[in-house]
Amino acid sequence: MMELLETVFVRNNLVVAFAVVGVTIWLSYLLANKLTAGRIHGSAIAIAVGLLAAWYGGVATGGNRGVADFALLSGIGLMGGGMMRDFAIVATAFGAQLSELKKAGLAGVISIFAGVIVSFVVGAAVAVAFGYTDPTEITTIGAGAVTYIVGPVTGEAIGASEAMITLSVAAGLVKSILVMIGTPLVARYIGLNNPQSAMVFGGLMGTTSGVAAGLAATDPKLVPYGAMTATFYTGVGCLLGPSILFFIVEAMF
């Protein structure tokens, strides 16, 4: 019986994922309406449920792909993987206003550079506060606070140890998850309710997954504007991390 179930589920993994995610979202919206009277957005709850499930999956299987490491749910990995994510993000641009993009263009570009530099400085400062004095180590942790892709790219480029690179990935993951959960909670206080501020937000946060999920749970109409700037962030981070930012840290320590 179990074998039969597994055969069917694994063979149709993407279809199973559609059904599982559908049920999760249905339950989340039910909870949002019944328990919080719509104060917390249903998609915010669904994303939180997803993250909780991912944590359980990681602990239970010892893998690094959350629930997708359960064979029965491997389709989640396909559905939530980079390819489908990017495809759906681009689709949200359908109906976005060109004029809005132009209006916030300058602020968007500034926010990308400001975001990379600020996150790096904060991450590096935390590393120094924890007693690190080696410029390579400080830079790698700072780069991890930029995103979990910039961390390892920078770390490998400047010859950081495996342990430091793992640490930088962890810092980037914390950032990404926090943006997913925190955005709908702080949106009101940081004026995140129009295309311009969404573009600045995307540029400052930069973690594509975090911005994508955070804005989805805040106001899906803002997604294309935030995602547009966020997707440049990792590239800029990979550009500045192992070069200028590393040289500055090296000169200081």
Added chain:
Amino acid sequence: MIIYGVALLSACLVAGMLIGEGLGIILGVEANVGGVGIAMLFLVLACNSERFSALTEGAAGSGVKFWSAMYIPIVVAMAAQQNVAAAVDGGVLAITAGVAAVAVSFALVPALSRIGTGADSDGDKEESAP
């Protein structure tokens, strides 16, 4: 035909990704520089252009709208396959660095958004130009 819209969306993504990879190579960076953002720009331009109306209106348009509407479910699936366990295991340093970076970045959103409104007049001028 729905597939026309889906094909337009796919073509935008592939073109954007190619440019993003190319930019990465030119800049000497091991990453795709803005591929998705460039793809989005292509789609926005196509939507606002008469020439592509056959690919963005009617049934073809619903091919794009379907994937746009699938965005939140895909994001939920994405959340469910994050390496949350590793983030939790990262220890105090990783958590402090991540939390501090997010807190400071959140705080900067209102300040930088004001630059946006400052650039407003420039943007309007551009639009009114023929």
